[in-house]
Amino acid sequence: MTQNDASQAGPQATYEAFLEQGRFMIQRAKSTGEYVFFPRISTPTGATDLEWVAPAGTGTVYAITVNRSRSGSTNVALIELDEGVRMMSTLPEVETAPIGARVAARIEEAETGNRVVFDLVEGGAA
Amino acid sequence: MSGQGIRGKSAIVGMATAGVGEAPGFSAMELLGQAAVAAVADAGLQMQDIDGVFAATSSHAFPTMSVVEYLGLKPRFFDGTNVGGSSFELHLLQATLALEAGLCDAALVCYGSNQRTAGGRLVSMSEPQWHETPYNPRHPITAYGLAASRHMHEYGTTREQLADVALAARGWANLNPEAFARGPLTKDELLSSRMISDPLTKADCCLVTDGAAACVLTRADRAKDLTAKPVYFLGGGAANYHRSIVAMPDLATTAAAESGPRALEMAGVGIKDIDVAMLYDAFTINTILFLEDLGFCAKGEGGAFVEDGRIAPGGELAVNTNGGGLSCVHPGMYGLFLIAEAVTQIRGDAGERQVDDCNLALCHGNGGTLSSQCTAILGSEAAL
Numbered sequence: 203m204t205q206n207d208a209s210q211a212g213p214q215a216t217y218e219a220f221l222e223q224g225r226f227m228i229q230r231a232k233s234t235g236e237y238v239f240f241p242r243i244s245t246p247t248g249a250t251d252l253e254w255v256a257p258a259g260t261g262t263v264y265a266i267t268v269n270r271s272r273s274g275s276t277n278v279a280l281i282e283l284d285e286g287v288r289m290m291s292t293l294p295e296v297e298t299a300p301i302g303a304r305v306a307a308r309i310e311e312a313e314t315g316n317r318v319v320f321d322l323v324e325g326g327a328a
Numbered sequence: 329m330s331g332q333g334i335r336g337k338s339a340i341v342g343m344a345t346a347g348v349g350e351a352p353g354f355s356a357m358e359l360l361g362q363a364a365v366a367a368v369a370d371a372g373l374q375m376q377d378i379d380g381v382f383a384a385t386s387s388h389a390f391p392t393m394s395v396v397e398y399l400g401l402k403p404r405f406f407d408g409t410n411v412g413g414s415s416f417e418l419h420l421l422q423a424t425l426a427l428e429a430g431l432c433d434a435a436l437v438c439y440g441s442n443q444r445t446a447g448g449r450l451v452s453m454s455e456p457q458w459h460e461t462p463y464n465p466r467h468p469i470t471a472y473g474l475a476a477s478r479h480m481h482e483y484g485t486t487r488e489q490l491a492d493v494a495l496a497a498r499g500w501a502n503l504n505p506e507a508f509a510r511g512p513l514t515k516d517e518l519l520s521s522r523m524i525s526d527p528l529t530k531a532d533c534c535l536v537t538d539g540a541a542a543c544v545l546t547r548a549d550r551a552k553d554l555t556a557k558p559v560y561f562l563g564g565g566a567a568n569y570h571r572s573i574v575a576m577p578d579l580a581t582t583a584a585a586e587s588g589p590r591a592l593e594m595a596g597v598g599i600k601d602i603d604v605a606m607l608y609d610a611f612t613i614n615t616i617l618f619l620e621d622l623g624f625c626a627k628g629e630g631g632a633f634v635e636d637g638r639i640a641p642g643g644e645l646a647v648n649t650n651g652g653g654l655s656c657v658h659p660g661m662y663g664l665f666l667i668a669e670a671v672t673q674i675r676g677d678a679g680e681r682q683v684d685d686c687n688l689a690l691c692h693g694n695g696g697t698l699s700s701q702c703t704a705i706l707g708s709e710a711a712l
Contacts, residue, residue: 214458239459240457240458240459240572240574240575241459264478264579265474265475265477265478265481265579266474266477266526267470267473267474267476267477267525267526267527267528268523268525268526269464269465269466269469269470269473269524269525270522270523270524270525270526276464278463278464278465278470278474280474280573280574280579288574288575289459289574290459290460290463290465290572290573290574291463292463298526301477301478301481302481312462314461314462315462317462317463
């Protein structure tokens with residue numbers, strides 16, 4: 203018995219298609235309320251009734267590093283969204299930021315396509 | 329009660345390394361082959377006696393097929409489980425299960441790499457994670473830098489303490505003629521090293537060397553009749569929650585907190601009984617994480633634990649007595665070299681760096697980005 207629904211793309215392609223439309227969307231299970239990131243076909247508790255929702259877009263810096271090279275430095279951060287899930291991203295406007303800093307998501311056009319990046323929130327607790 | 333039925337039922341009866349450091353002109357398989365031939369000879373066996381093969385490398389998609397072909401073996405049992413650098417601690421457990429079940433009688437665990445001399449020609453088999461690629465992480469160091477940032481945030485761990493780990497490793501390497509990086513090293517030099525991925529500098533990173541290692545295991549009853557002093561497999565444990573650092577539940581606590589107790593329970597020993605701790609130090613933060621998570625010190629106290637030469641030669645706990653991945657050898661997957669040093673110490677063959685009355689060694693392998701954690705407890709006949 204096949205489990206594929208040919209009318210819908212898989213979670214990765216769906217996420218990327220939303221991004222190309224300028225939308226940051228994550229998954230939530232209807233039955234358990236669990237949020238999931240990165241996008242996949244089931245939750246850690248086994249729920250498969252995942253729907254796409256727009257997150258608040260705010261979160262906290264969970265961990266951060268700055269990759270340094272002769273061509274420049276860029277930070278790589280793990281952001282804990284207020285929905286409770288974690289994602290890799292970057293804060294393009296600053297060299298680095300303290301762990302615990304409050305951040306807000308925006309979509310940035312990059313050479314390889316749209317990506318979700320974060321900016322420090324004014325007055326955000328660090 | 330888990331797994332005590334296989335405690336002490338197998339032993340490492342042959343062990344060898346090859347090409348440690350730089351081995352120009354040799355392929356990964358040629359180095360692996362040299363280590364395998366030497367390990368079988370060390371055991372007093374013939375290559376055709378090997379009927380179980382366990383292998384993982386960074387350059388072979390089907391490592392057991394390549395090893396079997398290269399050495400002319402016809403094994404009855406083989407396992408190429410690849411959990412990165414921790415593969416070989418797991419292979420000891422798998423080999424013991426296979427031996428005890430009678431699925432093989434002489435197991436070869438092997439690895440080889442020419443990562444250093446192959447230079448830029450080495451292409452990683454580790455596939456990028458699609459949800460990470462837009463942010464250009466430079467794994468593995470980006471992942472370990474993230475973990476170190478979190479450990480510092482939660483527990484106040486300092487760069488000075490990371491430097492203490494590297495300093496201790498060099499101290500041991502200076503007692504090991506086979507270690508690749510030897511010579512004087514000061515804390516100031518370590519602290520002024522070039523920053524690569526905050527808070528980790530070049531001095532916080534393991535070496536990039538060539539190197540191969542191999543060991544042979546048989547059932548314990550047969551081990552007694554062979555030439556080398558047997559080193560018994562007393563316990564093994566594994567734990568794994570994630571592949572990508574993004575999915576690691578707590579970046580300041582690894583799954584070693586589960587693999588360690590599992591291995592110790594099987595071995596029937598406590599962490600305080602361990603004479604030599606071989607902890608996979610791909611980066612300085614690893615040593616601190618594993619000292620805590622395995623229970624050598626309380627969570628969050630790993631930084632203070634490594635201060636003042638406490639894990640250096642002459643310190644309170646003998647850690648990474650070969651000089652570790654930081655100063656001895658790290659050809660990409662380091663796990664089998666942990667076992668090689670544990671065997672050397674338990675046999676009493678470690679020369680200047682020999683730990684007195686070494687009867688119990690803990691080997692802790694780490695794979696991926698603090699992902700797979702596999703612990704093995706090895707012991708002398710006195711520890712049986």
